[in-house]
Amino acid sequence: MGNNRKLKLRTWLLRREVFVFVVLIIVVxxxxxxxxxxxALKAATGESGASSVIMKPExxxxxxxxxxxxxxxxxxxxxxxxxxxxxxxxxxxxxxKFALGVEGALPEHKHEKTEEIAYFLSxxxxxxxxxxxxxKEITVRAGYVWYTPSGAWHSLKNTGKEPLILVFATIxxxxxxxxxxxxxxxxxxxxxxxxxxxxxxxxxxxxxxxxLKPPSKVD
Numbered sequence: 001m002g003n004n005r006k007l008k009l010r011t012w013l014l015r016r017e018v019f020v021f022v023v024l025i026i027v028v029x030x031x032x033x034x035x036x037x038x039x040a041l042k043a044a045t046g047e048s049g050a051s052s053v054i055m056k057p058e059x060x061x062x063x064x065x066x067x068x069x070x071x072x073x074x075x076x077x078x079x080x081x082x083x084x085x086x087x088x089x090x091x092x093x094x095x096x097k098f099a100l101g102v103e104g105a106l107p108e109h110k111h112e113k114t115e116e117i118a119y120f121l122s123x124x125x126x127x128x129x130x131x132x133x134x135x136k137e138i139t140v141r142a143g144y145v146w147y148t149p150s151g152a153w154h155s156l157k158n159t160g161k162e163p164l165i166l167v168f169a170t171i172x173x174x175x176x177x178x179x180x181x182x183x184x185x186x187x188x189x190x191x192x193x194x195x196x197x198x199x200x201x202x203x204x205x206x207x208x209x210x211x212l213k214p215p216s217k218v219d
Contacts (some may be wrong), residue, residue, distance in 0.1 A: 035212075050090075051129035064076070080099075081096045109210050110211050
């Protein structure tokens, strides 16, 4: 009799454990099923917590780069920031429009953390990149796309008779990245530009992930 009671007790305990396990599976399944339906509903109704942004051409911040004065543009041209960490810290990428002035140029540099993707809208310029360690100059104009990975040396020069206009995105959208660099050195139209020495310029650039290439040593 004692053995039968023990066997019945073990059988009952086993059945109870199986019952509890099945109930847990059902509860977890119901939870995940409900959560999945809620996510699908939010996605369908646009209630995912994230919001899209639409901007007009005049939105964002317009800056003059290396202006001759508060009333006159210089060869640095005009920089228009639409999306960056200052205004949209939730964004994974930053976005801007750049009109590099006639005879304007960006010196050879690289970014340790930043990738760039640019699309040229108008004008003509010269891009210098490196292929297998060898410098290569490429003429760019409207319709050209330029991708620059982090760590790659590159430069840009306006060789045309009108501003070289491009739009570009930088990834990631860093608090101290390429667009914050232009915020630092640029000035709003009508505002006196802040002069920087070459040493000051290089220091500010490095603080914003823009590493200037040292001049070649002459033997």
